[in-house]
Amino acid sequence: MITRETDYAVRALLSLADFKDRMVSANELAEASGIPYRFLRGIMLKLSKSRLVYSSRGPNGGISMAYPLNELSLLHIVLALDPDSVTLNLCLKPGEYCQRDGTCIVHDKLKEVQEKLHNELAAIKISSLLVKK
Amino acid sequence: MITRETDYAVRALLSLADFKDRMVSANELAEASGIPYRFLRGIMLKLSKSRLVYSSRGPNGGISMAYPLNELSLLHIVLALDPDSVTLNLCLKPGEYCQRDGTCIVHDKLKEVQEKLHNELAAIKISSLLVKK
């Protein structure tokens, strides 16, 4: 299950997309998206570090999209904030050592499923989520 | 990510399958599968309550498979022990109320992905995991 943080992040980015290409302050965005200001700040900091959004400080500063809306996918967002939520098993976690690697068919099968899951999420772009809201 | 409990459960059931149709004690199974006895007990209790295995008490009691190996899938096991691990978002959790239901395209898209994930896991039967081990 994705975390509340990731769920909020998606909603925040959808909201941010509505502002077109201008810089939006965390304050405005919190208003617009209904996400608690301080929590949103933390989310945006992470998204900024992951380069999914641009940010700049000072008056007229704020946040803006770093990618075209039809390129940024749910997979990008999830991997930036909460990669474990789309890791099916510990043995498939990047950088994790698995004793049974190569000898365990469970591992192999789960890996295939996980790849399909990732592909599905990569196919869902922010642009396709803007119709309803 | 599935829990260690679920991961162990899969391994335990693969091990149990090796014993063919006889009753196997938790003791034997712990030996055979390398899972800590007390932890395995807890897992088997849950699987028994979910009717994925049969159990009986007393001498000569123990645990045995309740389904043919080509019917029991990874989805069954995960849903029995750790359903949240294959729930993509809180709003898709069974019994969870979602304010935005029907108006939120994110919900709809994630629901589709989740269904595909479930179908993939349902397609992986214990029998198909017994070749290697």
Add this chain to the structure above:
DNA sequence: AACATTTGATACTATAACGGTATCATTTGT
């Protein structure tokens, strides 16, 4: 230069979940 506005970085907190252990009750075959 001073100030206000904005993000960056980090620390903190309460609650829940996870991974496992321990204990006792109950059933049942010999």
Add this chain to the structure above:
DNA sequence: ACAAATGATACCGTTATAGTATCAAATGTT
């Protein structure tokens, strides 16, 4: 009566989640 086995439940330490709070640094305006 006894031993072997599961059933039920409580417990415990650690980690993760969902936020909140604080201060530092950057930057536009006056």
